[in-house]
Amino acid sequence: MKTPSRFLLCALGAGSALLSGCATSAGVQNPSGVPVVEMRPDERGAVAGTGVESTDLVTVTDKMARSILGIPQIARAAAKPVIVIDPVVNDTRFPINKDLFTDRIRIALNRNAIDRVTFLARDRMKALERERALKQAGQVTASSDPQVVEFRGADYFLTGKLGGLTTRTSQGTSDYILYSFQLIDARTSEIVWEDSHEIKKQGLEDAAYR
Amino acid sequence: MNRRRILSLSLVAATFLAGCESLPDEPRAGVRSAATATAADRREPVVPERDRVLVDYRLGVSALRAGRFDEAKAKFDDAIARIGGIITNDAEAERARGLFSAERVKTFIGEPYERVMAYYYRGILYWRDGERDNARACFRSGQVIDSDPRPGHENYAADYVLLDYLEGLASAKLLADGSDAIARAQAHNAGKIPLPPLNPAANVLIFAEYGYGPRKFAGGQYGEQLRFHVDDSPTRSARLVLDGGRKIVPLPVYDDLGFQATTRGGRVMDHILGNKAQFKATANAAADVALAGAVVASDQARRRDRRGKDNDDAAVAAVGLGILGVIGKAAAAATQTVADTREWNNLPQRLSFAALVLPPGEHEGKIEFIDREGNALAQRTQRITFSVAAEERDTVVFLSELKP
Numbered sequence: 001m002k003t004p005s006r007f008l009l010c011a012l013g014a015g016s017a018l019l020s021g022c023a024t025s026a027g028v029q030n031p032s033g034v035p036v037v038e039m040r041p042d043e044r045g046a047v048a049g050t051g052v053e054s055t056d057l058v059t060v061t062d063k064m065a066r067s068i069l070g071i072p073q074i075a076r077a078a079a080k081p082v083i084v085i086d087p088v089v090n091d092t093r094f095p096i097n098k099d100l101f102t103d104r105i106r107i108a109l110n111r112n113a114i115d116r117v118t119f120l121a122r123d124r125m126k127a128l129e130r131e132r133a134l135k136q137a138g139q140v141t142a143s144s145d146p147q148v149v150e151f152r153g154a155d156y157f158l159t160g161k162l163g164g165l166t167t168r169t170s171q172g173t174s175d176y177i178l179y180s181f182q183l184i185d186a187r188t189s190e191i192v193w194e195d196s197h198e199i200k201k202q203g204l205e206d207a208a209y210r
Numbered sequence: 211m212n213r214r215r216i217l218s219l220s221l222v223a224a225t226f227l228a229g230c231e232s233l234p235d236e237p238r239a240g241v242r243s244a245a246t247a248t249a250a251d252r253r254e255p256v257v258p259e260r261d262r263v264l265v266d267y268r269l270g271v272s273a274l275r276a277g278r279f280d281e282a283k284a285k286f287d288d289a290i291a292r293i294g295g296i297i298t299n300d301a302e303a304e305r306a307r308g309l310f311s312a313e314r315v316k317t318f319i320g321e322p323y324e325r326v327m328a329y330y331y332r333g334i335l336y337w338r339d340g341e342r343d344n345a346r347a348c349f350r351s352g353q354v355i356d357s358d359p360r361p362g363h364e365n366y367a368a369d370y371v372l373l374d375y376l377e378g379l380a381s382a383k384l385l386a387d388g389s390d391a392i393a394r395a396q397a398h399n400a401g402k403i404p405l406p407p408l409n410p411a412a413n414v415l416i417f418a419e420y421g422y423g424p425r426k427f428a429g430g431q432y433g434e435q436l437r438f439h440v441d442d443s444p445t446r447s448a449r450l451v452l453d454g455g456r457k458i459v460p461l462p463v464y465d466d467l468g469f470q471a472t473t474r475g476g477r478v479m480d481h482i483l484g485n486k487a488q489f490k491a492t493a494n495a496a497a498d499v500a501l502a503g504a505v506v507a508s509d510q511a512r513r514r515d516r517r518g519k520d521n522d523d524a525a526v527a528a529v530g531l532g533i534l535g536v537i538g539k540a541a542a543a544a545t546q547t548v549a550d551t552r553e554w555n556n557l558p559q560r561l562s563f564a565a566l567v568l569p570p571g572e573h574e575g576k577i578e579f580i581d582r583e584g585n586a587l588a589q590r591t592q593r594i595t596f597s598v599a600a601e602e603r604d605t606v607v608f609l610s611e612l613k614p
Contacts, residue, residue, distance in 0.1 A: 033298035
């Protein structure tokens with residue numbers, strides 16, 4: 001073997017050794033993470049989901065508004081039913097603006113069935129009572145007798161609940177959320193309507209955050 | 211002769227570049243643009259986007275301690291909007307995993323104990339606003355963040371006492387069943403000072419914190435290991451003194467962030483940084499071998515030249531090895547192995563809680579911080595006043611030994 005070949009072999013060896021450790025993510029599964037995907041609730045996923053987003057809000061509230069309009073108590077009511085919306089209860093692990101759900105259902109119902117239901121602004125009662133007190137005291141004008149109680153009572157309560165289930169494995173995080181809504185007869189406490197929507201999501205974050 | 215000069219130059223360059231290892235830069239200030247100029251006009255500090263969550267954390271807890279609750283909510287909401295999602299296909303994260311970028315180029319979301327605290331503080335603020343269910347959601351998220359699904363890591367995962375206890379208390383106040391959460395809290399708290407009995411009728415919630423939180427530093431030969439240092443605070447406990455000393459409420463330690471930071475276990479990123487460090491070491495060693503080979507080949511070429519023999523191959527090999535050595539040294543120097551030590555630097559070390567039943571109206575008192583021997587640290591005592599509302603909403607009192 002000639003001298004230059006030995007040196008060239010050494011050079012090649014050194015080069016190979018130099019380049020051998022270039023893979024920093026070696027041994028790390030899914031280094032870039034796995035994007036969040038939406039799944040059918042009945043679909044078995046390797047991992048479980050993530051939080052409440054605007055698309056969920058739109059989907060759920062549209063479905064609930066359509067569903068309510070179809071029930072006999074609303075569709076065939078002799079007089080327009082009066083509904084009070086009670087804030088939803090969040091039983092998930094995601095802090096949310098709960099008013100968005102009830103606001104959007106109310107808006108959808110008012111938009112599509114303004115002549116079929118009436119909503120009461122119970123969340124504004126303090127301001128309304130203050131205004132009535134001013135009228136009763138004669139401090140502001142009144143278009144009717146302020147001593148007569150005209151605040152209306154509710155025929156139904158519309159309320160809801162968000163329940164959640166979280167799973168975390170080495171494959172990622174998964175969240176299942178059940179959005180359930182009820183219409184309750186204020187006189188009898190009967191649940192006259194109930195509907196729900198389920199969403200399950202899962203994902204795995206980038207290895208840089210694991 | 212020309213070849214000898216080339217060889218000499220190669221070796222000099224190799225020696226020169228071998229010392230080029232550099233530490234990662236501090237986060238750069240954002241580029242001055244129309245938008246940043248506006249911020250500068252308002253004298254707001256320009257924060258790199260990747261450090262936004264870090265700044266939110268620090269300012270959020272400062273605002274909470276100073277009683278600027280709306281500001282605190284805004285900061286924690288901003289942070290949670292980022293840390294609450296699942297980050298995938300992120301260019302900065304990909305760079306952070308690369309050989310030649312430091313970990314700190316990634317968007318900061320913090321280690322689990324930092325993310326947990328963002329949710330903990332936001333939960334307190336939700337409770338203060340009467341949103342017990344959203345507060346409960348925050349405490350649950352905190353515990354999920356602290357969970358570690360890897361085999362062998364279960365012992366120290368999701369083991370915050372207060373997060374489970376507060377979830378149970380919130381559930382009880384919402385007329386739901388919080389017994390599972392309370393049982394978990396008691397299991398985490400086994401062997402420590404007993405938790406206060408669950409009392410859904412309690413209308414005043416005292417959240418207290420004391421001591422200085424864990425600090426991060428980069429350990430290992432190349433700074434590739436993220437480590438934590440905890441300065442044990444002289445404050446070991448606290449007590450709330452109300453009604454002129456007639457009512458004394460103990461505020462013992464239920465959670466210790468130093469313990470949480472150091473027991474959470476390794477990260478996947480540690481594995482990546484370990485690979486980077488291994489590459490750096492290998493590249494350095496290979497470059498040393500190549501440079502040594504270049505010297506030997508150069509010497510061989512010189513001898514053959516003196517003997518009047520053909521030295522072309524030896525000289526070529528010397529140049530080749532020299533170049534490889536230079537490349538190796540440069541690659542080793544450019545490899546960024548140092549762990550990300552950006553930290554939420556105004557966290558407390560210890561967390562405590564008490565739930566009281568107090569009549570509506572103004573209440574005065576003081577919080578005393580207590581040392582290892584049970585003596586009150588007089589200089590740290592704080593006078594407090596708070597008002598208990600008659601309404602159904604709970605009164606939330608947040609007390610911190612740390613300055614805003």
